[in-house]
Amino acid sequence: MAFNLVNSELRNWQSRKEWFFNRDHTDTYELWYEGRYKRAEVWQKKIMGDLIQLDPRxxxxxxxxxxxxxxxxxxxNINIEASGGDISPFMLAQGRRLFNGDLVLADSHHMPFKDNTFDALAFITTFEYYRDPVQVIREAARVARHSIAFGMMNRNSPKIVRRRVQQFFGKNPFYVTATFYTPATLTSLIHKALQGRDYTIEWKCTGLPKWFPVQEWKQPYGDFFGLLVKFK
Structure with missing residues (x-):
């Protein structure tokens, strides 16, 4: 049954300051990936696909x-049946028009699903915004049977400096509440959250300059990294 997630005249949600609760930003989100970020998206999907396919379950x-x-x-496209969840009604309102699968409006800190509902959980450039990342990892490990996949903006990138300078001058609202991680710092959080669990971790980076001879590698540098937690 079709339904409206938000009033078409509503511009902000609950007076929240985060960019994903502001329609001035969310209404144009898809355009980013059709323009200057198109090449980056191709490589991000490449490494996320490679990682998740390490777990054929x-x-x-x-x-x-x-x-x-x-x-x-x-x-x-890689034969995985996906569902989605998000805390922003503005983002999900667009998603409902673009995606035929199941979507839920919910907080990742308290996922409204039973244990082991899905084979895997994925976070793509969203984990950076979580208030309590350890709690989110534990929720993901509860709901996922086999794996957790992370696609992250990498702290080890020269673009971090540019973003923070833009933010200082009020020119970039997208990362004001973001915490940037490296493969090492994310791995440390995972170990803290998953004490007592048996798992392996694989990761790789991309987001390297176009002129660089390789575009994905196992070094902790680049604008984006993917990481897979695989439960044994």
Whole structure:
């Protein structure tokens, strides 16, 4: 049954300051990936696909922080049945028009699903905004049977300096509440959250300059990294 997530005249949600609760930003989100970020998206999907396919048990996946479902729509290309969840009604309102699968409006800190509902959980450029990342990882490990996949903006990137300078001058609202991680710092959080669990971790980076001879590598540098937690 079709339904409206938000009033068409509503511009902000609950007076929240985060960019994903402001329609001046969310209404144009899809355009980013059709323009200057198109090449980056291709490589991001390449490494996320390579990582998730390291676990052939994964047939169903929940992407939390799915936004407009940009990645959620893509998982079927590698034969994974995806669903999405997000806390922003503005993002999900767009996702509902673009995606035919299941979507839920919810907080990732308290996922409204039973244990082991999905084969995998995925977070694509959304984990950076979580208030309590350890709690989110534990929720993901509860809901996912086999794997957790992270696609992250990398702290080890020269673009971090540019973003913070823009933010200082009020020119970039997208990262005001973001915490940037490296493969090492994210791994440390995972170990803290998953004490007592048996798992392996694989990761790789991309987002390297176009002129660089390789575009994905196992060094902790680049604008983006993917990381897979695989439960044994």
């Amino acid at each position: 994964v047939k169903t996946l929940l992407e939390f922080g799915c936004g407009t479902t940009r990645f959620t729509r893509w998982w079927h």
